[in-house]
Amino acid sequence: MSQFEQLYRQVALSVAGNPVVEKVLSKQGWALAQRFVSGETAQDAIKAIHRLEAQGIQGNLDLLGEFVNTPEPANANTEMILQTIDQVHAAGLTPYNSIKLSAIGQGQTVNGPDGKPQDLGDVNARRIVARAKEYGGFVNLDMEDHPRVDETLRLFRELVNEFGHQHVGTVLQAYLHRSEEDRRRLDDLRPNIRIVKGAYLEPASVAMQSKPEIDAAYRRLVYEHLKAGNYCNVATHDHHIIYDVMHFALAHGIPKDQFEFQLLYGIREDLQRELAEQGYTVRSYIPFGKEWYGYYSRRIAERPKNVMFVLRGLL
Numbered sequence: 001m002s003q004f005e006q007l008y009r010q011v012a013l014s015v016a017g018n019p020v021v022e023k024v025l026s027k028q029g030w031a032l033a034q035r036f037v038s039g040e041t042a043q044d045a046i047k048a049i050h051r052l053e054a055q056g057i058q059g060n061l062d063l064l065g066e067f068v069n070t071p072e073p074a075n076a077n078t079e080m081i082l083q084t085i086d087q088v089h090a091a092g093l094t095p096y097n098s099i100k101l102s103a104i105g106q107g108q109t110v111n112g113p114d115g116k117p118q119d120l121g122d123v124n125a126r127r128i129v130a131r132a133k134e135y136g137g138f139v140n141l142d143m144e145d146h147p148r149v150d151e152t153l154r155l156f157r158e159l160v161n162e163f164g165h166q167h168v169g170t171v172l173q174a175y176l177h178r179s180e181e182d183r184r185r186l187d188d189l190r191p192n193i194r195i196v197k198g199a200y201l202e203p204a205s206v207a208m209q210s211k212p213e214i215d216a217a218y219r220r221l222v223y224e225h226l227k228a229g230n231y232c233n234v235a236t237h238d239h240h241i242i243y244d245v246m247h248f249a250l251a252h253g254i255p256k257d258q259f260e261f262q263l264l265y266g267i268r269e270d271l272q273r274e275l276a277e278q279g280y281t282v283r284s285y286i287p288f289g290k291e292w293y294g295y296y297s298r299r300i301a302e303r304p305k306n307v308m309f310v311l312r313g314l315l
């Protein structure tokens with residue numbers, strides 16, 4: 001990241017977090033958010049999957065919403081995710097969902113059926129993975145801000161042991177200093193991991209701040225994960241990295257079915273089609289739902305040009 005881009009990202013993320021800005025954009029921004037969000041309902045998202053599948057691109061559904069503090073919204077989000085999985089199956093598709101643990105109760109303690117305290121995020125994630133597995137589907141635990149990493153990886157390990165690595169995956173963020181070590185520690189699970197650069201505003205004590213450093217860490221993580229024989233979701237819009245991964249795979253005899261490219265809905269669609277046409281597995285991360293603000297503001301913060309898009313739209 002250049003100094004300008006770094007500053008831009010910091011300012012954009014803190015401005016987006018301002019309650020007044022959030023109120024204005026939440027009221028007026030829906031028309032603009034639709035560039036990155038498939039719609040408000042699961043049916044909108046299913047339509048998007050059908051449209052993409054016609055172009056050889058697969059889907060990965062994400063019910064928008066994050067950081068809830070009480071059990072009611074956490075359980076309501078879980079019910080909606082379960083219903084989405086049912087609806088995707090009923091539409092003749094194999095469910096593939098991404099979930100944010102902060103939206104389904106991570107960090108909230110409740111009493112389990114045996115009266116013992118349990119983490120609500122664990123309880124709800126188990127229900128979701130079990131439902132997806134019934135239909136041969138897959139659930140990915142998205143990675144959020146750094147204080148959640150330990151708990152997310154702890155739960156991921158438990159879920160893989162219970163449901164199998166074909167049904168549950170998680171994410172490592174290249175910008176975190178700890179990610180290379182985290183990746184090595186997970187190797188015994190043969191884990192399905194999505195590698196991303198990282199979308200949150202993190203301090204230098206835990207995360208790299210410069211783009212060249214993050215890009216180099218990104219490549220290292222992907223290459224190490226592939227060399228260890230694991231399945232890798234290469235989640236980036238950075239075509240330099242994408243082409244380097246293709247060359248790395250060719251040079252090391254890594255088959256095309258050991259990795260896939262994942263990109264966000266509405267971003268670099270030309271590249272998504274091009275990769276699918278070349279015979280690579282491509283999966284579009286398709287957000288839907290009413291709670292679009294947090295997701296949308298991170299997309300705006302990633303690219304200065306996107307702010308002009310918002311301002312033009314608002315004016």
Ligand SMILES: Cc1cc2nc3c(=O)[nH]c(=O)nc-3n(C[C@H](O)[C@H](O)[C@H](O)COP(=O)(O)OP(=O)(O)OC[C@H]3O[C@@H](n4cnc5c(N)ncnc54)[C@H](O)[C@@H]3O)c2cc1C
Pocket residue numbers: 141142143144171173196197198199200235236237238239262263264267268284285298299300302303306
């Ligand atoms: C499928 C998927 C899942 C993800 N899951 C997570 C997660 O669980 N946790 C997490 O922290 N982060 C997640 N991210 C976000 C990720 O961490 C980055 O913030 C985001 O992908 C931007 O980085 P980049 O790799 O595309 O590279 P960058 O270097 O930021 O961008 C490379 C190029 O991509 C294009 N581009 C990138 N972003 C945008 C944008 N918003 N609008 C338009 N063009 C753009 C531009 O052409 C840019 O030059 C995910 C990303 C993807 C693709």
